[in-house]
Amino acid sequence: MPEGNVVVVGAGVVGLTTAFTLASEGFDVSVIDPFPGRGASFVAAGMIAPLTEAVHGEESLTELCAQGAALWPSFAKRLSEYSELDCGLEQTGTLVVAADNNDREILRSRIPTPALGTLGATWATAAEVRALEPLLASSVRGGFLATSDFQVDNRRLLASLMRALSNLQVSVVQSKVLSILSDNNQVKGVVTEDGVHHASHVVLCPGYDVARIEGLPTADRPVIRPVKGQILRLFQHDPLLRLRRTVRAMIAGSSIYLVPRESGQFVIGATVEEQGTSRVPTGGAILALLRDACLTVPSVAEAELLETGTGLRPATIDNAPIIGPSLLGGLIYAVGHYRHGVLLGPITAQSIAEIVRTGEVPVSIAPFQPGRFQRNG
């Protein structure tokens, strides 16, 4: 077993994935979170979408997402070996469609044709996309199949991670971390509401309110804000009305996705709202999600609404995560994953493990170092 021990603060998908990776490499790990397996990760749809979530001007993030997605199949396999639970990885691709001619233009400008070509996809006609998914509305104006973009069942993933940690004897402590203990610019542990946990390394991934933790260096204290996302979970009773794969639509300039699970459940998401820490499911958001979903796939009207959900995604100024060592020795950040927590879980975990093991920052996460906003400001 390597020397020292690691405390991971936060048991969302990033924290749990990191703890699992460290523990499976032989590190002495514990995880602290007041509500393990909840938070934004529990509300997420579970998409692993390096292509369809790509945005112009965020090329280094897109590159990280592509590398992160590539790790997923082997990560899911390794996880299931430790947990003996399947996390619902589905690699049937994502069908991206445009609701009308205007949306087709928007979509074509957002997803550059070269990017499509690289991934072996080509623009398809309305008839072609409806052949792939007959449940699409007849008004749909073409699209493409993104075989690079797939999904995992976020709740099965969280359960699988928790089980794997349990099997690896990792303790998950239900408490809230209040401050970082340090001495002579070196981390010594954390103080929780219930006591002190000593550690040689502390990995911070507690979600949007990371900056409330005391004892962080001013020079790299993360600047993160909550971005509200509302999502719906429904159940399609009739097997003939179930989607074959994830569908994303550009509709009146907005983006919506429908993510089917094997069980007949499916997720419709997600709003992007700057509403501070409000967790209220609102009439307007539910209306917009149902409207756009029904316009894309009319049979959603027959599905049973099971659940409304609200997540507060941790977002940075440049939409990219903060992954890397703090100026305070032994403290490592893994925060601000925004819309990419599930997708970037394995690559973040792998990077953190390398930092803990060697002290070196892997090349892939070099653009995402803590303190980059302060240095630019």
Next chain:
Amino acid sequence: MPEGNVVVVGAGVVGLTTAFTLASEGFDVSVIDPFPGRGASFVAAGMIAPLTEAVHGEESLTELCAQGAALWPSFAKRLSEYSELDCGLEQTGTLVVAADNNDREILRSRIPTPALGTLGATWATAAEVRALEPLLASSVRGGFLATSDFQVDNRRLLASLMRALSNLQVSVVQSKVLSILSDNNQVKGVVTEDGVHHASHVVLCPGYDVARIEGLPTADRPVIRPVKGQILRLFQHDPLLRLRRTVRAMIAGSSIYLVPRESGQFVIGATVEEQGTSRVPTGGAILALLRDACLTVPSVAEAELLETGTGLRPATIDNAPIIGPSLLGGLIYAVGHYRHGVLLGPITAQSIAEIVRTGEVPVSIAPFQPGRFQRNG
């Protein structure tokens, strides 16, 4: 105390109101229902709307509704004396509006001007209705204030009725009635899943599935079907965004209502669906309710969705209830109240009490006798 005892089958608003009225007049009463205070009454909005629910061609029902509404203020007062609980009766009227010019024409044809005049109401301009309710959308095209139409909080009403029955020592038995016991064409009681309850009179108001009860005379066995109604309950956090009174809108030819409670909660309803006994809250219905509500009162978009609900209203062929004695002596029907269970509760209860006391059918319910469909058929 009068002779004999009464078993009331069904603890929705009609059954509970009837049991309360009988018990307060000194009768020995018990109530039987597998889920007292639930069913369609629990899902209802609680409107008492003789005018705005009136339909051409149903004049005798409209007349009954007008008489029924007139009883409500004194009934609510008497109930609160027995229960020491307020049932949330609000007599601020209902503001009826048209979403656009087309809807204005529909509304004017549905609510005849003479009827308006009788009630002291006149057609109001868009500016006038918005002065009454500033939260209305600017697209609203006029309407009128129906002071005759008001509301009660259906859940507080059910709680108040249950408390009053408890105070009157009326037993509410949680069981399901399977059949009517009779001998020599005279009711002797009912058989439940748990045993036998003897009675000189049985009042039947168990909801849409009354005909499943065995032992009813073929000649007046009620023909009732469930009509699915979906409803939403929301909460408006901001007091400035709360409606002052009930708002009904005609919107693209459909009718929608928003019923505010004192607490900031409000109800949006209701769909009218022929879906058999399905109780599933569906994406399409929730979408339609939220869409029409937001188009009428845009601030609904900011409200928190608390609950979706589905009720199965018991409907007859002519939309009017069945109230009166069966051919089987001692058996009395009070079923098929469809959209008017709350409104018609007190007048139904009063009529049933008179039948139990005198054996005579009051004039007001003469058009609603059991067996009228069979006789016409």
